[in-house]
Amino acid sequence: MKSLMQSAKNWLNILPEKLQTMKRNSENIKDPLFRFFEREVNLGCTLLVQIRKDLVDIAHVCEGSKKQTNDLRLLIDDLVKGNIPRSWNRYKVAEGLTVIQWVVDLAERIKQLQDVSRVTNAGGAKELKSVKVWLGGLFIPEAFITASRQFVAQANQWSLEELNLQVTFANKGETLKADDCSFIATGLKLQGGECVDNKLSLSDSITSDLHETCLRWNKIDPMNPPTLAENDVTLPVYLNQTRVDLLFTLDVSTSGEVATLSFYERGVAFITSYLSG
Numbered sequence: 001m002k003s004l005m006q007s008a009k010n011w012l013n014i015l016p017e018k019l020q021t022m023k024r025n026s027e028n029i030k031d032p033l034f035r036f037f038e039r040e041v042n043l044g045c046t047l048l049v050q051i052r053k054d055l056v057d058i059a060h061v062c063e064g065s066k067k068q069t070n071d072l073r074l075l076i077d078d079l080v081k082g083n084i085p086r087s088w089n090r091y092k093v094a095e096g097l098t099v100i101q102w103v104v105d106l107a108e109r110i111k112q113l114q115d116v117s118r119v120t121n122a123g124g125a126k127e128l129k130s131v132k133v134w135l136g137g138l139f140i141p142e143a144f145i146t147a148s149r150q151f152v153a154q155a156n157q158w159s160l161e162e163l164n165l166q167v168t169f170a171n172k173g174e175t176l177k178a179d180d181c182s183f184i185a186t187g188l189k190l191q192g193g194e195c196v197d198n199k200l201s202l203s204d205s206i207t208s209d210l211h212e213t214c215l216r217w218n219k220i221d222p223m224n225p226p227t228l229a230e231n232d233v234t235l236p237v238y239l240n241q242t243r244v245d246l247l248f249t250l251d252v253s254t255s256g257e258v259a260t261l262s263f264y265e266r267g268v269a270f271i272t273s274y275l276s277g
Contacts, residue, residue, distance in 0.1 A: 001062045002062070004058065004062055004076065004079060004080060005058075005059050005062030005063060007079070007100075008055045008056075008058045008059045008062070008079075009055075009059060011051075011055055011103045012052060012055050012056070012059075014103060014104060014107045015048065015051065015052060015055075015103065015106070015107050015110065016048065016107065016110050016111060016114060017052075018048070019041065019044050019045045019048050019110055019113055019114055019117065020114070020117045020118065020121065021038075021041055021042065021045055021117065022034070022037065022038050022041050022116075022117050022120050022121060023120070023121050024038065027124075027125070028120075028124060028125035031125040031128070031151070032147040032148075032150035032151045032154060033125065033128040033129065033147050033148070033151050034120070034125040034128060035147070036143055036144055036146075036147035037113075037116050037117075037120070037128060039140075039143075040113055040116075040138060040139055040140070041113050041116065041117050043090065043091070043139050044109065044110050044113045044139070047088065047090060047106070048110055050087070050088070051088055051103075051106075054072075054075055054085075054087075054088075057072055058072065058075060058076060058079070061076070071087075075087070078099070079099055082098045082099055082100070083098075083099060084097060084098075084099050084102045085099075088102075089102075090139075091139040091140070092239060092245055093105075093240070093275070094240045094241070094242050094273075094275060095242065097275065101275060105275055108137060109137045109138075109139070112133075112134050112137045112138075115131070116128070116131055119131065129151075129178070129183070130178065132184040132185070132186050132212070133183065133184070133185050133186065134185075134186050134187045135185050135186075135187060135188065135272040136187045136188075136239075136240075136271075136272035136273030136274075136275075137187065137273075141239065141247055141272055142247040142248060145165075145215070145247070145248050148183050148215065148217065149163055149165075149217055152180075152181045152217040153217075155180065156180075156181070156219070158219055159222075161222040162219050162220060162221075162222055163217040163218065163219065163220070164217070164218050164219075164220045164225065164226060165215060165216070165217060165218075165248070165250065165251075166215075166216045166217075166218050166251070167213060167214065167215055167216070167250045167251070167252060168198055168213070168214040168216070169195045169198050169210055169211070169212075169213055169214075170210075170211045170212040170213070170214075171196065171197065171211065172211055173211075174211065174212070175212060176212045176213075176214045178214060179216070181216055181217050181218070182214050182215060182216035182217070183214070183215050183216075184212055184213070184214055184215075185212070185213045185214075185215055186211075186212055186213070187272060187273070188210040188213050188237075188270050188271070188272060189207050189208065189209055189210060189270065189271050189272075189274055190207065190208050190210055190268070190269075190270055191206065191207050191241065191267070191268065191269050191270075191271060192206075192263075192266045192267055192268040192269070193208070193263065193266075193268045194208045195208070195210060195252075196255075198253065199253050199254060199255045199256075200233070200252050200253070200254045200255065200263070200268070201254065201255040201257055201258075202257075202258060202262060202263065202266060202268070207241075207271075207274065210270075228251060229253070230256075230260075231253060231254045231255075231256040231260060232251055232252065232253050232254065232260070233251070233252055233254055233260045233263045233264070233268075234249050234250070234251050234252075235249065235250055235252055235263065235268055235269055235270060236249050236269045236270070237249065237250060237269070237270040237271070237272065238269055238270070238271045238272070239271070239272055239273060240271055240272070240273040240274070240275060241271050241273075241274060243269065243271075247272065250270065
């Protein structure tokens with residue numbers, strides 16, 4: 001119990017004390033990006049309040065100043081075993097994570113949402129367009145891709161079917177700039193390959209970090225959609241390295257040094273989070 005009490009206090013120190021909700025009005029609720037981030041922030045707020053309350057209660061139980069309830073008994077049982085309590089685990093993560101890994105990761109997710117909430121409340125929903133998004137730190141990252149597509153379609157009065165996703169990867173130390181139809185993502189990783197000058201090649205390294213990634217929605221003719229070039233491949237983007245949850249796919253140019261089939265045979269893929277049990 002002494003060990004659990006110390007752990008609870010440590011986790012309380014790791015987790016931010018609060019997360020400010022986003023201010024909604026009649027204008028920003030029309031923005032697909034605002035609606036997406038509002039859902040993320042609201043889930044983060046709910047989780048943070050519940051987890052901090054649970055940890056305070058557990059610390060009091062360990063100190064003997066609070067009686068155990070059935071709910072607290074179940075929480076304590078999970079935490080002593082190093083498991084993530086079911087009532088906390090409200091979004092997809094890799095199987096086998098310890099509660100310590102999960103709490104540290106959640107703290108980083110909350111910090112990203114704090115930044116999102118702060119810039120939005122200070123400058124309005126328009127500021128969301130310039131936020132560099134850590135995809136792996138979102139509760140539902142695939143929903144961000146959908147929201148970004150809706151944003152571009154709405155801003156330009158285009159249909160969703162007229163939009164095709166194009167990706168550009170920055171070299172190390174390079175900074176990408178987003179235009180009206182693009183968004184900057186961070187934290188993507190490439191398994192089985194490496195990317196130089198926006199072209200992929202095979203690599204013996206298990207995983208390589210990608211620096212900033214520009215996701216751009218281009219207008220196309222849906223009756224005559226673009227086809228892959230000779231040295232292009234379509235690769236999956238997975239939630240994490242377990243490769244259980246496919247988020248979306250990206251068409252990427254290769255260096256042409258090997259046949260494109262080799263990328264599929266080697267299982268080259270992108271992941272948004274390297275965290276796993």
